[in-house]
Amino acid sequence: xxxxxxxxxxxxxxxxxxxxxxxxxxxxxxxxxxxxxxxxxxxxxxxxxxxxxxxxxxxxxxxxxxxxxxxxxxxxxxxxxxxxxxxxxxxxxxxxxxxxxxxxxxxxxxxxxxxxxxxxxxxxxxxxxxxxxxxxxxxxxxxxxxxxxxxxxxxxxxxxxxxxxxxxxxxxxxxxxxxxxxxxxxxxxxxx
Amino acid sequence: xxxxxxxxxxxxxxxxxxxxxxxxxxxxxxxxxxxxxxxxxxxxxxxxxxxxxxxxxxxxxxxxxxxxxxxxxxxxxxxxxxxxxxxxxxxxxxxxxxxxxxxxxxxxxxxxxxxxxxxxxxxxxxxxxxxxxxxxxxxxxxxxxxxxxxxxxxxxxxxxxxxxxxxxxxxxxxxxxxxxxxxxxxxxxxxx
Numbered sequence: 001x002x003x004x005x006x007x008x009x010x011x012x013x014x015x016x017x018x019x020x021x022x023x024x025x026x027x028x029x030x031x032x033x034x035x036x037x038x039x040x041x042x043x044x045x046x047x048x049x050x051x052x053x054x055x056x057x058x059x060x061x062x063x064x065x066x067x068x069x070x071x072x073x074x075x076x077x078x079x080x081x082x083x084x085x086x087x088x089x090x091x092x093x094x095x096x097x098x099x100x101x102x103x104x105x106x107x108x109x110x111x112x113x114x115x116x117x118x119x120x121x122x123x124x125x126x127x128x129x130x131x132x133x134x135x136x137x138x139x140x141x142x143x144x145x146x147x148x149x150x151x152x153x154x155x156x157x158x159x160x161x162x163x164x165x166x167x168x169x170x171x172x173x174x175x176x177x178x179x180x181x182x183x184x185x186x187x188x189x190x191x192x
Numbered sequence: 193x194x195x196x197x198x199x200x201x202x203x204x205x206x207x208x209x210x211x212x213x214x215x216x217x218x219x220x221x222x223x224x225x226x227x228x229x230x231x232x233x234x235x236x237x238x239x240x241x242x243x244x245x246x247x248x249x250x251x252x253x254x255x256x257x258x259x260x261x262x263x264x265x266x267x268x269x270x271x272x273x274x275x276x277x278x279x280x281x282x283x284x285x286x287x288x289x290x291x292x293x294x295x296x297x298x299x300x301x302x303x304x305x306x307x308x309x310x311x312x313x314x315x316x317x318x319x320x321x322x323x324x325x326x327x328x329x330x331x332x333x334x335x336x337x338x339x340x341x342x343x344x345x346x347x348x349x350x351x352x353x354x355x356x357x358x359x360x361x362x363x364x365x366x367x368x369x370x371x372x373x374x375x376x377x378x379x380x381x382x383x384x
Binding site: 031 | 223234252278287
């Protein structure tokens with residue numbers, strides 16, 4: 001069976017991708033290859049960040065690998081905060097500060113369209129591939145809901161009336177940008 | 193029983209600290225509190241990096257928390273690479289590039305003393321504490337051994353003749369800077 005490293009130690013992410021891959025590919029975590037967690041993630045795009053992580057594993061450990069990165073892209077803000085989603089309000093600031101900054105930037109804006117975007121970068125047999133998962137939606141005018149993290153209380157996905165934070169993790173994980181990118185990865189791997 | 197979050201998802205680190213804490217304190221990982229792994233780690237010292245991670249968890253999730261950071265400090269290089277150990281040769285470069293840079297910087301240097309240093313930052317009942325684990329040793333003139341990661345093939349701990357990479361993970365983990373910092377944390381927590 002083909003083995004791939006997934007550049008994470010998050011058991012939720014590992015379980016999610018293992019379910020999507022239906023046990024057809026063996027997944028190893030960072031800790032299983034004795035790789036430290038603090039892989040640099042300092043690029044200017046989601047694609048480059050994901051590639052940076054996958055290349056780090058391939059270059060240092062020799063394993064074929066995939067890695068993910070996710071950001072919230074708001075149309076009226078020229079796709080900000082994007083790759084800087086985790087540090088929108090500054091380094092080491094809280095989710096709360098990030099949400100408050102987003103609401104402030106969006107004050108008076110009629111166009112509230114936004115999307116969550118996950119990129120998965122794969123290195124397989126010396127070649128690099130990128131898979132993208134998108135969930136379109138809009139930014140609310142105030143926070144709603146308590147589940148999830150980050151911008152979840154401010155994002156309503158298309159086709160729903162509730163925010164990700166109101167929908168909860170079970171529904172979010174079913175329809176999420178990361179799940180969609182994972183399914184594209186699986187489809188690609190199954191046809192190799 | 194007191195519960196603390198350890199800002200990691202690395203199962204080896206979680207198991208190590210759980211053993212050190214002898215089951216007297218319940219440890220939760222980042223994934224158990226549904227916190228993403230990519231907490232900013234962009235400070236200029238090991239202490240500030242560890243504190244940054246612990247504060248992120250405390251501020252966003254409200255839990256008392258501890259976090260660690262580790263660096264290699266070389267006396268003749270004014271304690272470089274230190275907090276920049278993972279990116280000594282530049283962002284997203286390999287362990288190999290880092291080791292080659294270190295060997296180059298150390299060419300002709302008689303003083304080869306170095307130390308691995310782990311800092312654990314703890315936030316408990318609104319107060320911040322820092323615990324330090326040190327392993328003194330020296331930098332070899334060439335790589336030796338294949339276990340471990342990072343600078344392990346270039347570092348011989350005092351009292352041994354082999355590098356960390358030759359000694360292997362079992363011995364390294366027993367005498368390591370991280371284990372020492374963990375023991376200080378445990379001693380502190382047991383007397384609270």
